[in-house]
Amino acid sequence: MPETFETESRKLLGRLRDAMAEDNAGQERLDRIVGLIASSMRTEVCSIYLFRDADTLELCATEGLAAEAVHQTRMRLGEGLVGRVAKARDVVNTADAPAAKGFRYMPETGEERFSSFCGVPIQRLGDTMGVLVVQSREAREFTADEVYALEVVAMVLAEMTELGAFVGEGAALSARHQQPVLFRGTVGQEGAAGGNVFLHEPRVVVTNPIADDPEIEKTRLTEAIDRLRVSVDKMLARNSGASADQKDVFEAYRMFANSRSWQKRMLDDIDNGLSAEAAVEKEQSLARTRMSQAKDAYLRDRLHDLDDLSNRLLRILTGQGKDTGAELPENPVLVARNIGPGELLDYGKVLKAIVLEEGAVGSHAAVVARAWAIPLVIHAKNITTEALNGDPILVDGEQGVVHLRPDDTVRSAFRDKIAMQAAAQERYASLVDKPATTRCGQTIALNMNAGLMADLPSLPSSGAEGVGLFRTELQFLIRNQMPKRAELSALYARVMDAADGKRVAFRTLDIGSDKVLTYMKPNDEPNPAMGWRAIRVGLDKPGVLRMQLQALIRAAAGRPLAVMFPFVAQLQEYRDARAEFDKAMERERRLGHPLPEKVEVGAMLETPSLAFAPDKFFEDVDFLSIGGNDLKQFFFAADRENERVRRRYDTLNVSFLAFLEQLIARCEALDTPVSFCGEDAGRPIEAVCFAALGLRSLSMRPASIGPVKHLLRQVDLGQVKAAMDAARDRGEQSVRHAVIEALRG
Incomplete structure (x- = not known):
């Protein structure tokens, strides 16, 4: 130049x-x-x-x-x-x-x-x-x-x-980051909470965009890049045990950190008058623009690497952002583009809510949010660009809405909503020790879903009779290498100890779809929800399944053990998985380890095909758990991660209920214990309808047990069933309206 x-x-x-x-x-x-x-x-x-x-x-x-x-x-x-x-x-x-x-x-x-x-x-x-x-x-x-x-x-x-340089009398525009902003996202976890923003990756503020002395700025940039390269090398050393594919990603990261063309462009920017920070941001902005326009997934990933490196470089130059000792504000609400399970768990249960620009309904972030019983909103587009640390924020997990810097009217309405929820929770607390017995004399077993040790303390206070689903994949997701059998055994033993004799149904590893292990070879699948996941992975990687089953048997240490296999689609898959369990039991017996005093081995029914399995399947399983979240998406062919279609189909659709009714009748005829597990089990109207169909066991998030029990104790299931049948006879598509009217009457 x-x-x-x-x-x-x-x-x-x-x-x-x-x-x-x-x-x-x-x-x-x-x-x-x-x-x-x-x-x-x-x-x-x-x-x-x-x-x-x-x-x-x-x-x-x-x-x-x-x-x-x-x-x-x-x-x-x-x-x-x-x-x-x-x-x-x-x-x-x-x-x-x-x-x-x-x-x-x-x-x-x-x-x-x-x-x-x-x-x-x-x-x-x-x-x-x-x-x-x-x-x-x-x-x-x-x-x-x-x-x-x-x-x-x-x-x-x-x-x-x-920096607000164009704000003031006769201003060209209003001050940025000061006006109320409404974000409409997707419900990841229900609930409502208010607090103050804590950005997972705070925006770096460049206060000196113009260089005083180009030579000084070039020296600052060169020294910062040297520090960046050292930190990248250390990161690579820490992950030396990663898979070949993951190593390829890390090497691409190293390549960008050592890119002479990247450094030269920034040095040219400084020669033309920019400070070191502004030069980094200029190149980062161009990379983000290219990233948003790139159609090739590989190129987007590489540009994302460059974006991440730029953030690290800016934090080195300014001393701002991550790892600078910033304290969480009062009532912190975490705001991020996306976040891994390990990073999220590091924050602990102090968070009041989570808001993500990306994420998925079934992601690990959603699992953690449910465990902590805090609202989660995903797909809140551009919130990390608009929000600043400490900004007041209200998160409505019921509607998938986020109010950033809300005005007094919104604050007042939100306070009323939270107060009403608190009053309802007080009413539910009085039912903790009472059974979920309907007016017609039917008692429904209400269990809780869990996935973290942090869930278990809420078992007594929730009124749950046990854990109907313990998700075991989170312990695999938060690590960068396969956990050891001894680690898993110790964890599962602590879970059983915390349950204090109440039944815990452990679901074996359910990875794939939106839950990907970084240390396992990734599969670029066009439709991962229907691809290589859950029990399919377990049967193709029997060493992993065997290790987990051995850990569960050892954790039981003579106590009762309930294990269920996820995403079983046909009888042979269950037989193969059960054979692995039996082999693990025999191995533990030969080693002289104590065996569980009682064993229950079941399956999750999440694919419609399994409902039509031979009678032998229903006779062989010790219990069935209907996985409502997956079953509904496959029944209606509606991806639950797709906002255009996931709300299009009602759980109380007469076709879906007819399918459940046939399944429940078959389980009754073959004496197969069956329960319903998933988000819909925790919705009072749906729970009442499931009970009216004949289900006597439901499993849900802990916070839902009170509202479900409260409604069940007020209803006559015969009247609910009559309203459902009448709606079906009238040709209505859903029984929801008819049931609500019957309950009001």
């Missing part, structure tokens, strides 16, 4: 810094800046367009266009050349603007006199804030050096906008 260009670029940034230092209001600063840019770029026009809302750009300052158009000219995202720049987050550079694709003539600006147009996005870490435009009468394309200079200036403008 020519020395003269570097000098001009630094001069322009120096003038911008001086303009920022002046004691002016936001609008005066913008007006001064567009004049400086137009003069430096030798163009007749420089304009700054900023977002008024998510879809509307507004002309906020101009040199060369009609002054009266400022704050009057607006356009939608994608409209005109400016809207095109904002939507694509890419440069538009043309010598003949009126002939360019998407050109929109705005007579109030007087821009028809100008032929050349160059627009660059004003963006910070994937957050587009506006568009910077220069225009001239001369019909020419701007050079690569000129475009680069505009990108550097746009980067600085983004940092200034982030």
Whole structure:
């Protein structure tokens, strides 16, 4: 890059810094800046367009266009050349603007006199804030050096906008990160909670975007990159036992950390006037833009690696963010793009709620949230961009809604909602020691689902009769290598100790789908929910299944043991899994270890096919647990991770209930104990309907036991069944409305 260009670029940034230092209001600063840019770029026009809302750009300052158009000219995202720049987050550079694709003539600006147009996005870490435009009468394309200079200036403008430089009297825009914002996401775990934001990866604030001394900044960057490389090498050493595929990922990470082209681009940015931090952010913003547009999954992953390295480098340069000793605020609500189970468990049960930009309904984060009985909202798009540490936040897990910096009206309504929930919980507490016996004399066994030791203390206070499902995969997910048999045996023994004699049904390892072990070779499957998962993995990797079964038998140490296999689709799968259990029992007997005094080996019915298995299957299993979450998605062919379809089908649909009724009747005829396990078991109306169909055992999250027991004790199952049959006879698609009306009556 020519020395003269570097000098001009630094001069322009120096003038911008001086303009920022002046004691002016936001609008005066913008007006001064567009004049400086137009003069430096030798163009007749420089304009700054900023977002008024998510879809509307507004002309906020101009040199060369009609002054009266400022704050009057607006356009939608994608409209005109400016809207095109904002939507694509890419440069538009043309010598003949009126002939360019998407050109929109705005007579109030007087821009028809100008032929050349160059627009660059004003963006910070994937957050587009506006568009910077220069225009001239001369019909020419701007050079690569000129475009680069505009990108550097746009980067600085983004940092200034982030720091609130354009807020004040006559301001071009309102202060960022101060207005109330509503996020609509997906329910990951029900409940409602309020508190203060704690960002898992806080936004690094760059307070010095313009360099005072390029040589000092280059030294700071070089030293920070050296520290980054050392930390990456240490990370690789810690994971020396990783699988070959995981090592490939780590090596790609190392490759980026040692990339000379990445370092050179940042050093060039510093030569052109940016500070070390701003140079890192400039390259990171470009990487995020490419990442959002990349269709190739491998390329997206590699760009994500570069994004993560940039974050680490920024934290080294600024001393901000992770590992800086930041304390959790009062009533912390964790906000993150996504989070692994190990990192989440490190926070402990102090969290009041969790909000994720990504995530899945059946993910490990959801499992932990259920264990801790705290609300979880996933798919809250862009919340990590908008939220700051300490911001007040309200999380409505019932509706999948998050209120960031809520106003007084929302706060008041939310307080009332939480107070009503607390009052209801007090009512339910009085039922802890009472049975879930209906008015017609039927007693329903209510059990709790668990997956962590942290779940077990709630067993006595919840009123649960036992643990109907203990998920064992979390102990595998939180490690970076396969746990040892002795570790698992000790954990399972502690679970049984904590249950204090109450029955615990251990589900063997259920991985695959959205639960992937980093140390097991990944499978790129087009539909993982219906792919290589659960018992299919166990039977293909018998060593892992055998090790877990041995750990369970040893943990029992003579006590009763209940084990069930997940995702069984046919009789032979159960037979093969049962044979592995019998082999494990025989091995333990030969070794002289105490065997369980009573053994129950069952299966989870999560595929419709298993309901039609031969009678021999129902006679062989000691018990069946209907896994409602998976069964419903396969019954309706509706992916439970897909918001477009997952709420389309009602659990109380007459077809689904007819299927359950046939299954329950078959279990009764063949004397097979059967229970229902899943989210729907914890919903009072659904639970009552299941009981009316003949189910006498339900398993749910601990917080749901009180509401379910409360309603069961008030109903006559015969009347509920009559209402369900009447709705079916009338040809109604769901019995929900009919049952609710019957309960009201």
